[in-house]
Amino acid sequence: MNALTPSLQDDIASLLELPAxxxxxxxPGWSHDDQAWVFPERDAEGSVIGLVRRYRDGKQKAIQGSRRGLTIPDNLTQLQGPILVPEGASDVAAAVAVGIKAIGRPGAAAGADLIVQRFAEDDFILAGENDGGVGEKVxxxxxxxxxLLGRSVRFARPPAEYKDLRDHVLGVGDDREAILAWYVDHAETVEPQSDPQAAVDSIPAPREMVLARNEFKPIPASALGSGEAIDFIWDGYVARGFITLMVGFWKAGKTTLLAHLLHATAGGGVVGGEVQAVKVLVIAEEGAGLWARRRDEIGIDDNVQFIIRPFKGxxxxxxxxxxxxxxxxxxxxxxYDLVVIDTWQSVSPSPDENDSAKMMAALTPLHHITEAGAGVLLLHHPRKGDGTEGTASRGSGALPGFVDVIVELRRYDAKQHDDTRRVLTGLSRFDETPDEVVLDLxxxxxxxxxxxxxxxxxDRVVVYDEILSGADSPMTADEVRxxxxxxxxPKPxxxxxxxxxxxxxxxxxxxxxxxxxxGDPYRYSVSRKPPALSAGNESESPGANRASVPPSEGVRTSAVGRDTIRSNATGSR
Known part of the structure; x- marks a missing residue:
């Protein structure tokens, strides 16, 4: 779901005949895939629980996986007077246009439970319709x-010549007092039934929902979009509108890498690739104390916000x-531009990681986030034994198959726990994702x-330097070996x-x-002059005069010895 352009705002305003x-x-937002406006519906507390598409032909349909809820305007608290509760978004927008306080219910016979939760204490008037159908049975x-409330409730319908509240507003014009007075003056009152359970039993059972049906709507190739360049947040690895899975082996440093990535998002930086300055939401399974330590040690700014352990089970x-x-x-x-879930299994509703169907049902809702324009980064645990290419993640293959980019994090040398280097292996739908990168902390x-x-x-450069530094005279390659x-x-x-x-x-x-x-082989000795810095070859330590060899094209390497690197590295894994 994307923000509405001025043109799309004008189009929906024209369709509903209401001010944009x-x-x-x-x-509301816009779905490019469905070519429809998308309106959020909320629970009694205001949290979004559903999305409803409105097409140019006036038809409406809830998005797969949605629940029906209330339509609550953003400026509700700024409006005065009694609250009208009509059906749907267009009636609420019409009320807002003339300054009437309104909250929309999902249907004529729906939303009673939400209304009870929302209006436990507040007074309101249910606004019905003159549609010749269920809307008249307000x-x-x-x-x-x-x-359900255990108290009286008022209801009213618009004048007979108007179908609903929106039609009433369009007919009367910008006369808030006259419209509101009609509903107040013509409101009827009903008292609660003597048997509260009868009221509960009288609520129709939910209809079989059709939200999970596949929708087959062919579109021509020319309508697929512009094929624009991918907007990477972390170059090659995480992009807006796409989902990345990072699998890190136990205590290999995936959360440490994440913390440095979050640090870079404050003003932009480089973590094995350029990182944009973005706003980030982290859903974390670790406690606030651990993240506070990382915040202080690594430097995580307030462009990053956390939801700590949102589910207690x-x-x-x-x-x-x-x-x-x-x-x-x-x-x-x-x-937010980026949503990080650390770790996936801590929030997944699927109790069985090996059940492909349940895993797909858990993953599919994430498209709501990517369609809204953010990138998603999932951190996940590995399987017990290191898998082959792209199979390191634990559980069903539905997970790695679902995402757009897979990043596998391993130790460079699993036998050397003090080695601060890590290997990132990338598998991706995008050519921009590196196949393999070694990072050093x-x-x-x-x-x-x-x-x-x-x-x-x-590593070999460090050994060459040690051997040549200890030699009494220049050495041949065979003598060095x-x-x-x-x-x-290992000996090369x-x-x-x-x-x-x-x-x-x-x-x-x-x-x-x-x-x-x-008879006159090449002989090598330690140079008495500082090495020349070629493109892509830099000294990371001022005054360091360690031996170096040029890296492969486009790769920067350090002239600092591995022992120095290890002693300088910080951060636990």
Missing amino acids: WAIMELK GDSAARTAG RPQRTEWEGSVLEIANWVHDGQ REDGYHVVGSKADAMRE EQWPVTGI GKRTVGGDLKAGSTTGSWDRRGEGKK
Whole structure:
């Protein structure tokens, strides 16, 4: 669901014959897929529980997974006088247009329970219709409502020449006092039945809902949209309008990575890719205390807001869907650009992660958030054994199959727990997502090392420097290889050593002499001058004069030794 453009505001105003500003008080949006306006419906507390489409031909249909609710204008508290309770959004917008306080019920015979919850103490008048149908039986609805409330309820219909409240407003014009006086003066009163249970029993049972039906509505290829560039929030990984799944192995640092990502969203930054300055909502399973520590240690600003452990147990599906619709409404109102759920299973209504059907039912409502314009990032636990490409996530394959981007976070070296490097493996619908990136956590955040090959080369550079620094005279590649330590970094092959040393000599990391021929092989020694910094090769430590070799194209690497990096890194995993 997207915000209404001025043109779409004018169109709905023309369709309903009402001022656009009054309609906008109901917070409608626009669905590109359905080519329809979308109006939110709320529970008695004002939280969104449903969305209703209104098409250009006047037809209306609730969105799949929605529950019917009340239509509550944003400026309700600014309006004065008795409250009218008509049917639907257009009648409420008409009332707002002339300054009448109104809340819409979902139908002539629906919403009695919500009305009771909303108006437990307040006075109101049920506004019926002259439609020749169930709308004329507003007295019956009033009787049921009175029985549930345990007190009298008033109801009235518009003058006979008008179908409903909207028609009444259009006929009379901007005469608030005359319209309101009609409903007050012509209101009838019903008293509660002697048997309150009879009122409950008289409420019609809910009809079989058709909201979950698949809708088949062919559209031509030319109507699919503009195919615009993807709007990435975290370059290559998280985008507006799409869902990303991040799977991090236990204590590998996925929440630490998330905290640094949240830090970067305050003013923009780089965490293995450019991060936009955005507003973020985090649904967190960890307590406020742990997030307060991360806030203070890493620096998380108030552009990030948290909902801590919203459910005290596994939520019911309706409870989950209502929460998602509420978040979608916040996104639609411009409050958030990114919604993070850490972790997915802490909010999922599905008790069985391996049940594909239940998993899909739990995931599908997230489209309300993406259609409202935000990106969604789900953090999830891995399976017990590390899976092959794209299968690391725990549970049904419906989860990784549903999302648009999969990011798998692993330790670079699982045997070295003090190694601060992490490997991000990406699988995606987008070409912009890197296949593999190695990140290194240092005092000032995450730095890109490059691919695994770049990281391995960086490790070898440290060993070359140690061997050459301890040599009494320049050494050949074979001699360097012979001096390779037995433990630690695996001994590379001859071609790899020769290539690394040759590449390092071109950047000034080492001096090279000899012709590279039989009888006069290349010999290397520690350079007495600082290495030249080529494009993509920088020294991360002022004054550091460690050996380096050029990384692959477009990758930045550090000349700092791995031991220095490890001692500088902070943050627990």
